[in-house]
Amino acid sequence: MPSYTAPVRDMQFVLHDLLDVSQAGIPGYEDLDRDTTAAILEEAAKLAENVLAPLNPAGDEQGCTLENGVVRTPDGFKEAFDQVREGGWTALDCDPEYGGQGLPYLVSTAVGEMFTSANMAFNMYQGLTHGAYNAIHAHGSPEQKAMYLPKMVSCEWGGTMNLTEPHCGTDLGLIKTRAVPQDDGTYRITGQKIWISAGEHDMVDNIIHLVLAKIPGGPEGVKGISLFIVPKFLVNEDGSLGDRNALSCGGLERKMGIHGNATCVMNYDGATGFLIGEAHKGMRAMFTMMNEARVGVGLQGYAQGAVAYQNALAFAKDRVQGRDVTGAANPDDPADPIIVHPDVRRNLMDQKAFVEGARAFAFWGASLIDRAHRSQDAAAEGLISLLTPVIKGFLTDKGFETTVLAQQTLGGSGFTREWGLEQFVRDARITMIYEGTNGVQALDLVGRKLGADGGKHVMAFFEMVKEFIAANKGTDAEFDAQFLDPLRAASKDLQAAGMFFMQNGMKNPNEALAGSYDFMHLFGHVCLGLMWARMALAARAALAAGGGDTAFHETKIATGRYYMARQLPATRTHLARIESGAGPVMALDAEAF
Structure with a gap:
């Protein structure tokens, strides 16, 4: 059974010794003294270590199931989701106007690493909701924000983004989903979307889908794409839930990893949708969500490497095999722990050096996002825009490589399910693919x-x-x-x-x-x-x-x-x-x- 210990000490070093956050001159950072960040990180660590991590192997083994149109998440996920939600962890960096705590994105990044290392599939449910929240917050009307954001901040309602279709992924100009205008200002959304993470599940009361579609008569290609809010249940003016919308989960993908997250085929059969922003300007709004998602996926990559490294290190200190060539390390025992061997040391050092360097890089990137948004700093905005494909592509490639190195450290044990390393390898593999493959990031x-x-x-x-x-x-x-x-x-x-x-x-x-x-x-x-x-x-x-x-x-x-x-x-x-x-x-x- 794998284990996880949150790297609070190293995170504190990055926040305060490297980034010197309380003196960074970014609005809101002046409150991030060592005691404050320690209190937040230590509480998050308890939740990650004691609640989320124990669910990870079972969630992988059990997976999600689709029964009569309803997706059931693995046993224990809903109760854990309630704990995360009730603790306010979903609202850390969200706007206080809608129930958020207003903390910097950097704090959310640090907590997100812990939750992702502990249980990546689980954390994706709130991660996708946060991305949808950001898109509506940036581009929605005041009425849309008031209607949807409070319950998305609290994760009483979930959120998704719907881009890919069976015939097109990266080239979104080819999408076929249609949005037909109605006399009341709504649209009828018809089409099929695939690979929709958290598209249907049993942990929230409603799911707010953000769907890319084309309005008939609009421009060809990506210039004709619009973005729509398409809720699972329509929302009444008083905020209560109304009728079920004309959308459904048509199936669950059978995947290599992240089994605890529901990856859905979503069918829209004349569902009621509400335009976000201007018609034919949907890509701008969607990229607000996509850019956050790409930084978040970079975090997923190295976070899986981090937990894999922890377990490889523990194994290397415990497993005895062979003798130290410079002299027996444990002369009273029949063999020495494998960590004495130079090639095992090389393997572990590759893992450790990457994980700690990646953590610093990701936290620095998060601070650039805060500087850009909180200080309206155009230079920071330009720099993080440049670095986003590097964060996503490099950290996920090397993060996956790190999980493989960790698996290799265990030898044959790493190839068995009992030790958990093969799950980290499988879960990390998707990070190189979704939110734009790493080849697309490089381009x-x-x-x-x-x-x-x-x-x-x-x-x-x-x-x-x-x-x-x-x-x-x-x-x-x-x-x-x-x-x-x-x-x-x-x-x-x-x-x-x-x-x-x-x-x-x-x-x-x-x-x-x-x-x-x-x-x-x-x-x-x-x-x-x-x-x-x-x-x-x-x-x-x-x-x-x-x-x-x-x-x-x-x-x-x-x-x-x-x-x-x-x-x-x-x-x-x-x-x-x-x-x-x-x-x-x-x-x-x-x-x-």
Whole structure:
């Protein structure tokens, strides 16, 4: 049976030693002192460890069932959902006007990591609701906000987003779902959507579906897409529930992982829908939800890696096999724990260095979102827009890889259900696929985000790295050599890749797009390198101040050194692949494959 312990100590380090949140100058952050964040995180940890994590294996084994149009979630999910809801955890960063607590998104991110590591399938129910809440909050009318948001904030009502159809996913311009205007201002929604997470379940009183559809006579392609609120039960003017809408769950997907989450085929048979925002402007509203979802999926990726690493580490300390080649670690026992072996250490260090670096990257990204929204900071908005495909793509690719490394640590035991590692592998795999496959994220990064606003956001990133290196050069020779020099080299690789795209991509777009996936990973490594250099600096400062917890800070520095020496040099390989151009990738005719 796998276990989970929330990494409260490490989260506190990232929040206060790395990001120095209470001094960040972001409205609302001044209240985030160490005692306040500790109180929140420790309470969330209790819920994650004692309620959600024990349900994860059983939820995976039992899954969801569809009976007479009703989806039943696994045993214990509804009671746990009630606890999460009653504790106010669904409302952390929501608008107080609609019953939210108004805390920063960063706090919600930290709590979200715990809940996701503990039980990813379970946490998706409230995660999708939060995304739908955000879309209505940003684009809905005052009347729509008043009607739907309070009960979505409390998760008395759930929420979904409905994009994909059987014949189209990424190319949403091909959708066939229709929205026919009615005399009363409503629309009749007809069509089928697939892969709808939490599309039907038994944990809430109502589900508010956000559905992309086309109004007849509108423009072709994505310019003709509108977004509609389509509730499972219509809502009366007094807020009470009315008639069942003309929509239903037509089936549940049989999936590799996240069995505890209901992934539904949704049929809309002339259902009553309500337009959000302007007609034919639905993609703008949907991307409010999609961008949040992509950051959230990046979190899912490394959060599954984090819990997998915890269990791999526990196994490596307990499992005895072979002898330490430098001398028996436990001479009184017939064998030593496998953690003494260098290759097991390499495996665990790869996991640890990624998970802690990814946590810092994700929390920094959340702080950029808060700065953009709470301070109306256009530079922060531009930077997080640039980094979103990196957060989603890189952290999920490496997060899945981390679960596989953790599974490998257990050897044959990792391949059995008893130990739980194979579930983490299966659950993590979806993160590389949904909310836009990672190939699509890479294309978005290179094809759209790099050149946005004349490329000023990527140039600002380069300048930020350069200024950090310049400001800290000469700290001492050891820090320069172990952290600043590798970061400088990696940043130069990233700049060289961008220059290659500029020089060759205009003449032949394939020259850029063939290297887009490598560029996304190159960028991700530079971001984690920057995080590790900053964390090492913060840990050194804490040691110099003599504040205690010496072992924690020394371990942080040693882990950072590992990343800079063993992982960050991957940027050279990615650059070499990028500079090979499109020729090797596009050499074969389709018939030759």
